[in-house]
Amino acid sequence: MKRHLISAGDLTKDDALLILDTAEELASVSERSIKKLPTLRGRTVVNLFFEDSTRTRISFEAAAKRLSADVINFSAKGSSVSKGESLKDTALTLEAMGADAVVIRHGASGAPHRLANWVHGSVVNAGDGTHEHPTQALLDAFSMRRRLGALEGRKITIVGDVLHSRVARSNVLLLGTLGADVTLVAPPTLLPVSVGTWPCEVSYDLDAVLPKSDVVMMLRVQKERMNAAYFPSEREYSRRYGLDRDRFAKMPDDAIVMHPGPMNRGMEIAAEVADSARSTIVEQVANGVTIRMAVLYLLLGGETT
Amino acid sequence: MSDSRAVLEAPDIHRALTRIAHEILERTKGADDVVLLGIPTRGATLARRLGDRVEQFEGVKIPVGSVDITMYRDDLRLRPARPLGHTELPPDGIDGKVVVLVDDVLYSGRTVRAALDALNDLGRPTAVQLATLVDRGHRELPIRADYVGKNLPTAKSEKVKVYLQEIDGRDAVVLVKGGAR
Known part of the structure; x- marks a missing residue:
């Protein structure tokens, strides 16, 4: 699998099936009393949301937390972005904070693609303009x-x-x-x-x-x-x-x-x-947390360069 | 080329599992509250076989499941993300049960440590025991098995490979000599 998840078109059939099969195994985690796995302990996931979104953001947040990652939520409203900071400077700030993955939602198509050139961690596209999700x-x-x-x-x-x-x-x-x-x-x-x-x-x-x-x-x-x-x-x-x-x-x-x-x-x-x-x-919402756990695990769970 | 030799053949594996099944029954006084949990892939197969044996001998059907330990490994960051195995708990869960973990090879003990962590998140058994087909030594953690099919002295450079009918089409335990290292 590639280091970033920017387009569904980047996934080979094997990649896609691996994500789906991983999610199938992770689905049971949501049904047990302790809904947590220690796998991403010490990893940091930044939710970088330039557009309003409730379900996608909390879905990614829940997924990251169930894998024990640290989650930083960064929304454009009331942040340095509303003071005119560019995407690149925001990215460099996140980089300095040690983000292992950046989950980005942006109104401009292609923003995650640009971001992927500026940060070392994995970039996950959580919706960019009218492009992809x-x-x-x-x-x-x-x-x-x-x-x-x-x-x-x-x-x-x-x-x-x-x-x-x-x-x-x-x-x-x-x-x-x-x-x-x-x-x-x-x-x-x-x-x-x-x-x-x-x-x-x-x-x-x-x-x-x-x-x-x-x-x-x-x-x-x-x-x-x-x-x-x-x-x-x-x-x-x-x-x-x-x-x-x-x-x-x-x-x-x-x-x-x-x-x-x-x-x-x-x-x-x-x-x-x-x-x-x-x-x-309603199932789609529950499955959203599961599939995002699978994606975060496969991007961040192993060795990262 | 490294040379290899079979240390256990199909009849040996059969006898070892039969003995372990008897030992489980003896030690747990009839295996009333016992749950067998295999560690995928081959541990899960062995757990099913042990469950069948116990049922043959005593007519009691004990719950059998599997517990995947991938997400609890301590060496996840040394390799690319691995595919997950299958976790399947019996319908009654493991609370208040005697869990017998089943694995094919006991080596460093790290897999068992991960399994103990996984169990911690899945429920609260009254006791946890460990059954293994082969104990090859070289423990890195204070862990020992309660039921052992065969103690197999090995060098760290050697590899122990377990083949099971259900997965590999034959039953054997093979010791592969390591290369020069």
Whole structure:
């Protein structure tokens, strides 16, 4: 495995399976009374968050703490960054504090890649702009595998705001590596121009794809990133691309519904679908801690140069 | 090329495990509260075999599981991160039980130390005992086995390899002579 985890595309199939298998063994740690392992004692993990995030940050924090690492949380608000410090100077500061790993979330695509050139420790991308969010893709693949078994040949449909979604891009790359067949469904305005080069199919008709799907992953409509009108109205979007009860009924009986969160209930996903037994949305959060433990262990648990 | 010789063949391993199973029954007075926990990979296989023997002899089914010690090793930083083994506790856990740890080779004692640490996080057994197929000496920690299949005097440059039917397709313990060192 590489020293950093910046893109899901950097992972070979063996790497991805190693992370998933490691997570499978670590899942039992969350079920026992002492949820802690001594493995990363004395290692320091810095959570460097330039964008608001609750679930990803606390997920990484919980993962690092369960492995006994020391965790330093650094959020851009109220820090030296709001006084105008550059990313490089922030990185050098963290370096001087002896960070063994930096978990970075940044609004600019490519920020983790730059950071990796400036620090000696491992860099873990926790979401950069509209680029990638590899640990989300890993936890999604882990959640699917726990429900469905091996992913080879599985039909996975990702629906919604693909354009602004780093989750979609990471998932397409990782699921492709793992041998699943991915179909993206979105309004043409919410697909990136380069989507033709991605290892996946594209469709504009959700109703046609649903009956053939083993997994339907709904994406959040990222209004905060929308500075233009990508669709006429929320109501129309919801009618054409939302997963409501009727569409849910068209899915195969054992197909599952996923959502990376946070959800807009009633917009891309109906409340009763989100709360159904075939929804993995709550599991995904628990699996997030487990998969991040696996990633931190594999990056930091052995010898580091 | 280093030369190697088999020090235990399949029948020897069979007899050693039979004896250990009897000793466990004797020492624990019928193995009522005993849980066998093997250290992956080959310790877990040996634990299952011991469990089967005890059931044959006394008709009691004792819980068998495995405890992976990778995350508790003291030499993690000397090598790249290793893949994890499988930990599987019996449904009733290990609280209040007599845990018999099972491993294939007892050498420095560091694996057993890690296993004791792991047990500490998994529950509170009333007692912990240690069974090993081969004790090759050279302890680096104050640890000894309660049940030993064979005491095997070795040089530190030598290697002891255990082969088991379930994993390797044959049963044997092989002593591999070390190179010039």
